């Protein structure tokens with residue numbers, strides 16, 4: 001194995017590795033749009049096990065299973081992403097073969113959940129930077145192994161709003177960490193590597209254009225702060241610990257608003273930086289569960305929160321439908337609900353009895 005290793009750039013050299021997907025897309029993709037992996041080791045390996053997805057390049061026919069993926073939608077919870085899979089199936093008129101139903105492709109990982117509806121992958125990422133970081137490594141590699149062409153990644157999330165009415169939809173056009181940095185700092189081989197946070201500007205505009213003036217809520221664009229924690233990291237006073245005053249908190253939050261921050265969540269920095277690093281167009285659409293200027297606790301009733309969570313899904317579904325319409329692919333989906341698998345012992349055929357969507 002050791003002799004197969006080729007030299008890669010030292011971690012410290014990568015600090016200035018600023019990338020601009022819009023000005024130099026060829027650096028990141030093959031001419032046919034498939035994802036270029038910026039890791040020379042992978043193609044030298046006999047197989048690549050995507051451990052947290054319960055998939056592998058040796059055990060599964062990833063090209064057959066995922067080669068047609070165009071949209072990778074992700075969000076924190078398995079249930080949200082299962083619901084989104086059913087919702088998008090209705091919206092794009094995708095039909096499963098009779099007697100089958102969607103199944104969690106990654107169920108045997110017991111980590112993330114993943115559903116596939118034609119060109120749409122719906123995946124849960126858990127909470128926070130570490131969890132979404134691991135998922136992104138494996139999903140980016142999945143797109144590479146599958147030879148998927150120009151996949152777009154969209155996070156469909158929840159957040160705390162800053163001065164916004166609860167239920168407002170925020171499309172991120174920039175991401176900052178808790179120190180106001182526009183990059184993702186990762187300690188690699190004992191050195192901090194900084195990867196710039198960049199969203200695809202065109203995708204942001206396209207998503208914003210999907211907001212309907214008739215929507216009974218606002219859809220806005222702005223900077224998203226990515227915190228490392230839900231409580232102290234987001235300036236809350238209701239965690240198990242708090243060494244600052246309510247006045248300190250308000251001063252901090254008002255300062256964020258002045259600098260253009262519209263919402264706070266916990267994944268925007270690695271999401272924008274790692275997709276940009278991979279040359280993948282990406283965006284985040286979140287709904288605000290509360291106005292942090294008015295409080296810390298998420299106290300809306302469950303039904304209200306559930307309805308809020310549908311709002312980013314609606315916007316993204318409109319975008320996907322519009323995209324498929326322009327490509328003439330809407331309503332042309334049939335019979336791709338079951339998945340080819342090479343290892344029936346570990347991974348059952350991805351096909352199940354029909355279930356009712358709740």
Ligand SMILES: O=P(O)(O)O[C@@H]1C[C@H](O)[C@@H](CO)O1
Nearest residue numbers: 075076127128157158265266
């Ligand atoms: O996409 P979700 O709603 O899971 O994202 C936000 C950020 C954190 O992961 C989590 C905290 O409640 O919600």
Ligand SMILES: O=c1cc[nH]c(=O)[nH]1
Nearest residue numbers: 158159160264265266
């Ligand atoms: O305030 C909030 C609400 C949802 N998610 C967050 O990270 N923060």
